Amino acid sequence: MLPFGLGGKSLEKMLKKAGIKMYEIADAKRVIIETEEERIVIEQPKVIEIEVPGSAKAYQVIAQDVRVEKIEREGASVIEISDEDVKIVAEETGCSEEVARKALEETKGDIAEAILKLQESGC
Incomplete structure (x- = not known):
């Protein structure tokens, strides 16, 4: 009602x-x-x-x-990477948080893809 x-x-x-x-x-x-x-x-x-x-x-x-x-715009990244995601990638790969953040940005925030990328290429 x-x-x-x-x-x-x-x-x-x-x-x-x-x-x-x-x-x-x-x-x-x-x-x-x-x-x-x-x-x-x-x-x-x-x-x-x-x-x-x-x-x-x-x-x-x-x-x-x-x-x-x-929405991603050319020349600007609007993907927000959380500190928690950065820590997960850094812990799983043994890389620094700076390297982990860069990998997450390159993979558009995909944690699994970032981990695989860093495991294959190393830190």
Whole structure:
């Protein structure tokens, strides 16, 4: 039940009187939101389109399957390497944390790939 005792039918009637139309986009497969630094990907969302007279359309997205991807720009690295990841790679390979961090940056944060790379090439 919605706030103020409004159930689905009561709310639907109130919105209709105000001229607001709501539609579910039943076949929505994915919603993608991009910022300068990341891409938020929502798979199998429930999407409601809301039309308000004299206004732009609005969309409500309800998500369960969400992933956030970092966006790499040419000439700039936006991959964040945690100190914990650096310590793991350094401990597993016996390399310094500086070398471990560089390997993680080169492998775009992939811990396993960084370890293998350092084990093959040495510190």
